[in-house]
Amino acid sequence: MGTPANIIVGSHVWVEDPTLAWIDGEVLSIKNNEVHVQTSNGKKVTTDRSKVFPKDMEAPPGGVDDMTRLSYLHEPGVLQNLATRYELNEIYTYTGSILIAVNPFQRLPHLYDTHMMEQYKGADFGELSPHVFAIADVAYREMINEGKNNSILVSGESGAGKTETTKMLMRYLAHLGGRSGVEGRTVEQQVLESNPVLEAFGNAKTVRNNNSSRFGKFVEIQFDKTGRISGAAIRTYLLERSRVCQINTPERNYHCFYFLCAAPHEDTQRYKLADARSFHYLNQSSCIEVEGINDAEEYLATRRAMDIVGINEEEQEAIFRVVAAVLHIGNINFAKGKEVDSSVIQDDNSRFHLNTASELLECDCNNLEKALITREIVTPEEIITRTLDPESALASRDALAKTIYSRLFDWIVEKINVSIGQDPNSKQLIGVLDIYGFESFKINSFEQLCINYTNEKLQQHFNQHVFKMEQEEYTREEINWSYIEFVDNQDVLDLIEKKGGLIALLDEACMFPRSTHETFAQKLYTTFKNNKRFVKPKLSRTDFTVVHYAGDVTYQADHFLDKNKDYVVAEHQDLLNASSCPFVASLFPTLPEESSKSSKFSSIGSRFKAATSVSHGDLELY
Numbered sequence: 059m060g061t062p063a064n065i066i067v068g069s070h071v072w073v074e075d076p077t078l079a080w081i082d083g084e085v086l087s088i089k090n091n092e093v094h095v096q097t098s099n100g101k102k103v104t105t106d107r108s109k110v111f112p113k114d115m116e117a118p119p120g121g122v123d124d125m126t127r128l129s130y131l132h133e134p135g136v137l138q139n140l141a142t143r144y145e146l147n148e149i150y151t152y153t154g155s156i157l158i159a160v161n162p163f164q165r166l167p168h169l170y171d172t173h174m175m176e177q178y179k180g181a182d183f184g185e186l187s188p189h190v191f192a193i194a195d196v197a198y199r200e201m202i203n204e205g206k207n208n209s210i211l212v213s214g215e216s217g218a219g220k221t222e223t224t225k226m227l228m229r230y231l232a233h234l235g236g237r238s239g240v241e242g243r244t245v246e247q248q249v250l251e252s253n254p255v256l257e258a259f260g261n262a263k264t265v266r267n268n269n270s271s272r273f274g275k276f277v278e279i280q281f282d283k284t285g286r287i288s289g290a291a292i293r294t295y296l297l298e299r300s301r302v303c304q305i306n307t308p309e310r311n312y313h314c315f316y317f318l319c320a321a322p323h324e325d326t327q328r329y330k331l332a333d334a335r336s337f338h339y340l341n342q343s344s345c346i347e348v349e350g351i352n353d354a355e356e357y358l359a360t361r362r363a364m365d366i367v368g369i370n371e372e373e374q375e376a377i378f379r380v381v382a383a384v385l386h387i388g389n390i391n392f393a394k395g396k397e398v399d400s401s402v403i404q405d406d407n408s409r410f411h412l413n414t415a416s417e418l419l420e421c422d423c424n425n426l427e428k429a430l431i432t433r434e435i436v437t438p439e440e441i442i443t444r445t446l447d448p449e450s451a452l453a454s455r456d457a458l459a460k461t462i463y464s465r466l467f468d469w470i471v472e473k474i475n476v477s478i479g480q481d482p483n484s485k486q487l488i489g490v491l492d493i494y495g496f497e498s499f500k501i502n503s504f505e506q507l508c509i510n511y512t513n514e515k516l517q518q519h520f521n522q523h524v525f526k527m528e529q530e531e532y533t534r535e536e537i538n539w540s541y542i543e544f545v546d547n548q549d550v551l552d553l554i555e556k557k558g559g560l561i562a563l564l565d566e567a568c569m570f571p572r573s574t575h576e577t578f579a580q581k582l583y584t585t586f587k588n589n590k591r592f593v594k595p596k597l598s599r600t601d602f603t604v605v606h607y608a609g610d611v612t613y614q615a616d617h618f619l620d621k622n623k624d625y626v627v628a629e630h631q632d633l634l635n636a637s638s639c640p641f642v643a644s645l646f647p648t649l650p651e652e653s654s655k656s657s658k659f660s661s662i663g664s665r666f667k668a669a670t671s672v673s674h675g676d677l678e679l680y
């Protein structure tokens with residue numbers, strides 16, 4: 059990064075610090091590659107020359123509003139600039155045409171009022187202080203003036219402020235393209251008002267964020283010829299299904315479960331609900347209440363928001379019935395049956411939850427029981443019914459809960475789209491993509507691979523467009539510059555998405571009945587033995603490391619096969635398709651003959667691969 063500066067005795071520099079990340083200081087002496095630095099907090103540090111970065115002593119005290127104006131574009135310089143501005147409540151900073159937002163963790167209403175919106179309307183980019191409105195304004199103006207579709211990408215780690223930023227972008231676009239004096243609710247109002255509904259069903263408290271979105275979102279705003287908003291569509295992907303059945307302290311399950319348990323008595327009674335602590339899907343974590351969230355109030359607010367987005371009373375009733383059913387399903391436990399590898403409903407308590415779940419889903423209770431503890435195997439000659447041991451029955455139970463919940467979420471998104479309405483004649487659109495940033499945890503699974511793969515794609519987009527564009531501009535303007543080095547990540551993408559790559563091998567493993575996560579991992583080890591971007595960790599039989607552009611991430615292959623398979627167990631499909639509740643039956647429509655005969659497996663990884671190319675297909679990204 060940047061040009062290596064001449065560091066001599068007396069130079070002001072930055073060195074790494076274990077607690078502060080970076081600390082400034084002065085070079086005392088240099089021996090070969092060893093640099094001795096007196097830091098500003100009174101310590102003496104010895105470090106390698108390659109880890110010492112020059113400090114710009116002439117940097118303005120309030121920082122610069124565009125990082126490209128920094129004398130040294132290195133990590134400590136960038137962080138120092140952001141920190142200086144943050145101290146002054148300047149949360150936005152440009153890097154060329156990219157906006158960096160630092161979460162203020164406090165409401166700053168003056169930044170987002172109508173007066174502010176008016177200021178940014180039509181202002182030249184860079185004329186005013188960096189702001190999310192300026193980004194939306196460029197996207198809108200270019201669309202109007204040049205007829206270009208645009209896409210704004212909002213990325214960052216969990217809790218960084220993506221959802222808030224997306225809301226501000228939408229608000230500003232609604233301000234520019236909104237219609238006044240239209241009867242009823244306008245498209246833009248509906249898009250904004252759909253947020254509380256999506257958040258109730260798709261957000262949860264995580265370690266980092268009390269209201270973390272557990273799905274990716276692409277909002278497409280359509281405009282008519284005059285630049286007025288004429289339609290919108292929301293596409294969501296990769297809802298974290300595992301959260302429905304498994305959570306750890308201090309996280310929570312999806313908000314709607316707690317909202318419903320805190321609903322007025324007549325509602326909880328109708329769904330036979332009790333305290334949230336009595337449900338297995340919620341009490342695996344000791345966190346039931348969240349500071350700042352009043353579940354009882356949120357329940358009513360969610361109902362109101364559903365009214366607004368066109369989900370009628372009857373549909374709301376059905377939605378919450380399904381949510382309650384998922385909770386009851388989670389409380390069904392199994393004991394060993396008389397026969398080998400068989401199971402029975404554990405006790406009266408479990409039977410109560412089984413009965414209640416079947417009442418709420420309006421499906422046959424015996425069939426529900428059968429669907430949980432047996433599995434039919436279709437062979438060319440006959441249909442064999444196999445019993446499941448208690449462990450497999452639990453897995454079957456959780457699979458059912460996850461399927462029901464994710465179908466419910468998809469239904470809600472679809473319903474919002476229908477009620478907002480699309481404009482089939484729209485030729486112009488602005489897309490806002492709110493996507494998780496790069497993730498690397500202690501334990502990384504299939505979800506992290508999908509997320510990091512998307513980020514590799516986005517990184518490549520930046521490499522190809524932003525860096526190249528900037529460099530071409532410098533060359534055109536004959537500015538003397540040194541190449542900004544960027545890491546080409548095509549080889550990581552090849553490893554993941556190419557024919558014979560990671561996703562293809564995973565799909566292949568999912569199709570062979572005898573594959574296990576061990577055989578899958580072994581296949582990866584042999585196939586990518588000489589791949590620079592792939593590492594087999596020592597002493598591990600199932601972990602693998604991918605050398606991503608942002609760092610190494612070690613994935614645990616354990617649940618990859620299951621997580622990649624998006625299939626509905628045939629018994630579950632038949633059971634719910636036969637529900638006498640039209641709403642529940644509509645979540646499980648009869649499959650066309652063709653696909654029901656063939657394998658029901660559809661790969662989430664491959665779908666994700668397709669989605670990442672669609673979402674930034676031919677759109678211009680910011």
Ligand SMILES: Nc1ncnc2c1ncn2[C@@H]1O[C@H](COP(=O)(O)OP(=O)(O)OP(=O)(O)O)[C@@H](O)[C@H]1O
Nearest residue numbers: 161163164165216217218219220221222267270271
């Ligand atoms: N511009 C802002 N002004 C005020 N508060 C903000 C702003 N941006 C973020 N926050 C605060 O930070 C919290 C987390 O932000 P947000 O939910 O947008 O993060 P996120 O990046 O979408 O996280 P996740 O990926 O977990 O969904 C918000 O609930 C809000 O309290």
